[in-house]
Structures are given as structure tokens and as C-alpha cells.
Amino acid sequence: MSAPVYNRVALIGLGLIASSMFWAMKRAGLAGEVTGYARSAETRDTARRIGLCDRVCDSAAEAAEGADLVVLCVPVGAMGAVVQDIESVLKPGATVSDVGSVKAHVIEAVAPHIPDGVHFVPAHPLAGTEHSGPEAGFAELFDNRWSLLVPVEGTDPDAVQRLRDLWEGMGANVDEMDADHHDLVLAVTSHAPHLIAYTMVGVADDLRRVTDSEVIKYSAAGFRDFTRIAASDPTMWRDVFLTNKDATLEILGRFTEELFALQRAIRTGDGEHLHQYFTRTRAIRRGIIEAGQDTDAPDFGRAKKT
Numbered sequence: 608m609s610a611p612v613y614n615r616v617a618l619i620g621l622g623l624i625a626s627s628m629f630w631a632m633k634r635a636g637l638a639g640e641v642t643g644y645a646r647s648a649e650t651r652d653t654a655r656r657i658g659l660c661d662r663v664c665d666s667a668a669e670a671a672e673g674a675d676l677v678v679l680c681v682p683v684g685a686m687g688a689v690v691q692d693i694e695s696v697l698k699p700g701a702t703v704s705d706v707g708s709v710k711a712h713v714i715e716a717v718a719p720h721i722p723d724g725v726h727f728v729p730a731h732p733l734a735g736t737e738h739s740g741p742e743a744g745f746a747e748l749f750d751n752r753w754s755l756l757v758p759v760e761g762t763d764p765d766a767v768q769r770l771r772d773l774w775e776g777m778g779a780n781v782d783e784m785d786a787d788h789h790d791l792v793l794a795v796t797s798h799a800p801h802l803i804a805y806t807m808v809g810v811a812d813d814l815r816r817v818t819d820s821e822v823i824k825y826s827a828a829g830f831r832d833f834t835r836i837a838a839s840d841p842t843m844w845r846d847v848f849l850t851n852k853d854a855t856l857e858i859l860g861r862f863t864e865e866l867f868a869l870q871r872a873i874r875t876g877d878g879e880h881l882h883q884y885f886t887r888t889r890a891i892r893r894g895i896i897e898a899g900q901d902t903d904a905p906d907f908g909r910a911k912k913t
């Protein structure tokens with residue numbers, strides 16, 4: 608057990624990430640008391656029933672009042688509204704953080720509502736599953752995964768270090784990045800791939816009407832991964848695409864160009880083009896493995912502990 612990093616932590620939005628944070632903090636004794644708030648009474652009841660949070664509150668302000676760390680764990684599009692509910696109760700010296708999958712938009716929506724004397728340190732754990740809600744979380748979710756901190760310029764280094772201590776205590780490896788770079792990297796590694804998975808499952812579903820259940824019955828591993836990813840929470844992913852619009856469109860534009868080139872190679876029988884392309888992508892995968900950065904799970908973001 609470590610010494611607590613924060614005496615009081617408030618989790619706003621009790622879904623997969625908040626519940627995993629709660630169990631991970633408890634596992635390592637990182638917080639004295641953890642309060643929680645969820646918008647729906649049903650989620651709050653579930654949280655109370657399963658012992659998620661030391662105290663489940665009926666408003667975000669009640670949960671955040673007196674907290675040393677408040678973590679916004681709601682969909683990216685809801686962050687701005689949630690911080691407005693709590694801004695008047697934030698304690699001087701407290702830190703506000705978030706776990707949103709997009710950073711520039713969250714900073715734009717949240718930073719104007721952070722009172723003087725309160726620190727704001729945005730974060731993003733690169734770990735998740737296709738499941739959501741208060742019962743989806745588990746203490747090991749962040750073990751040996753990256754968590755990215757995205758502090759705005761001029762942020763108190765002690766506040767950043769303390770949040771780093773918390774994430775490391777929850778098992779994660781921590782790096783710092785600026786918001787625009789984060790959003791571009793995530794568009795390539797997470798956001799565009801999710802959109803492609805959604806599309807591929809939609810296409811297969813259309814086809815299923817013709818081929819009956821064969822598409823699912825005989826699906827190989829690649830397609831199974833697509834169906835897992837495409838089962839992710841619709842609200843969360845709608846918000847990701849609407850708030851990381853420019854970077855996602857940039858990557859999708861490049862993707863479409865390459866796809867058209869491959870499509871043309873197939874149509875014209877240009878085996879040389881296909882072979883060269885696949886040789887290049889195979890070398891990339893092998894390079895990743897040799898560098899010790901392999902993902903050893905079908906999901907995303909595992910990093911080698913150094």
C-alpha cells in the first residue's frame with residue numbers, strides 16, 4: 608500500500624473509466640476518501656449496491672466540494688457542462704482533471720471555468736474496453752498502459768507531478784504531450800480505426816441480409832476485433848468524432864487516398880503494387896515488435912514497463 612496521493616478524490620460520471628480508477632486507487636491506497644456522482648439515479652443506485660465510491664452523492668457539486676482532485680469522467684461533449692456545475696465549490700489548491708479521449712476540445716470547454724488558485728491538468732488513459740457503465744470497471748485496466756498528461760502552459764509542476772504519481776500508482780506509464788499533437792496521434796491510432804471498424808461491421812450487416820448468418824458464423828479474428836470495437840459506447844464515440852473533427856478528417860482523407868490506390872491495383876491486376884504495400888506494412892509491424900512495443904492484447908495502448 609502506498610501513502611495516499613490525495614486525501615479526497617471526486618469522480619464525476621461513474622462509467623468504465625471512473626469505476627476502474629476507483630478500484631485501482633483502492634487497490635494501492637492512493638486516495639483517502641473517494642466521492643462519486645452520476646447523472647442517472649439508476650447508475651447511482653448501482654454504484655451504491657456494488658460499493659463503487661466511499662460516498663455516492665446526488666449532485667456533482669456535492670461530490671466535488673472539498674475534494675483535492677476532481678476527475679471528469681463523462682463523454683467529451685459533456686465536460687463543459689459538468690465543470691460549470693462544480694466551478695463554484697472547487698477548493699483553492701485543488702486539481703481538476705479529466706479522462707477524455709480528445710484533448711484540445713476539452714481544454715477549450717473546461718479551462719475558462721477553472722477558478723484562480725485551482726489547477727487544471729487534462730489526462731487520457733490509453734486503456735479501455737468496449738464495455739461501459741459502473742459495473743464495467745476493474746482495478747487492472749491501467750496496468751502497464753500509457754496515460755498521457757496534457758498540461759496547459761504555465762501549469763504548476765507540483766500539481767502535474769501529483770497527478771503523475773496517481774496514474775503511476777494505478778499501474779500506468781505516464782507521458783506528457785501537447786493537446787494538438789495528442790489529438791493527431793489519437794486520430795491515427797484510435798479514432799480513425801474505430802470509424803473503420805464501425806463501417807466494416809455496417810457493411811457486413813448489410814451483406815448478412817444476402818448471406819444469412821455466414822458473415823458472423825465464419826468470421827476470422829480480424830473481423831471479430833472489428834465487431835468488438837464497433838460495440839463501443841455510441842455517445843462516447845459520437846462525441847469523439849464531433850470534437851476531434853479536423854484531425855480525424857485529415858487522417859480519413861489520407862486513408863481514402865490509399866484505399867483508392869489499392870482498389871485500383873486490384874482492378875488493374877497490379878500485383879506488384881499490392882505486394883510492395885503489404886511488404887512495407889509487414890516491416891512496420893515487425894519493427895514494432897523488435898522495439899518491444901507490441902500490443903499483446905487485442906485491445907489498445909499496452910506499453911512495455913521500463
Ligand SMILES: NC(=O)C1=CN([C@@H]2O[C@H](COP(=O)(O)OP(=O)(O)OC[C@H]3O[C@@H](n4cnc5c(N)ncnc54)[C@H](O)[C@@H]3O)[C@@H](O)[C@H]2O)C=CC1
Pocket residue numbers: 619620621622623624625645646647650680681682683685688689706707708709731732733734735736737738739740741743840843
Ligand atoms: N471507454 C474507453 O475505452 C475509454 C474512454 N475514455 C474517455 O473516458 C470518458 C468516460 O468514458 P467511459 O467511462 O468509457 O464512459 P461510460 O459510458 O462507461 O460512462 C460515462 C458516464 O458519464 C455519465 N454521463 C454522460 N453524460 C453525462 C452528463 N451530461 N452529465 C453527467 N454525467 C454524464 C454517464 O451516465 C456514465 O455514468 C469519455 O470522455 C471517454 O472519451 C478514455 C479512455 C478509454
Ligand SMILES: O=C(O)C(=O)Cc1ccc(O)cc1
Pocket residue numbers: 707708732733734735736737797836905906907908
Ligand atoms: O478497446 C479498445 O480497443 C480501445 O481502443 C480502448 C480505448 C478507447 C478509447 C480511448 O480513448 C482509449 C482506449
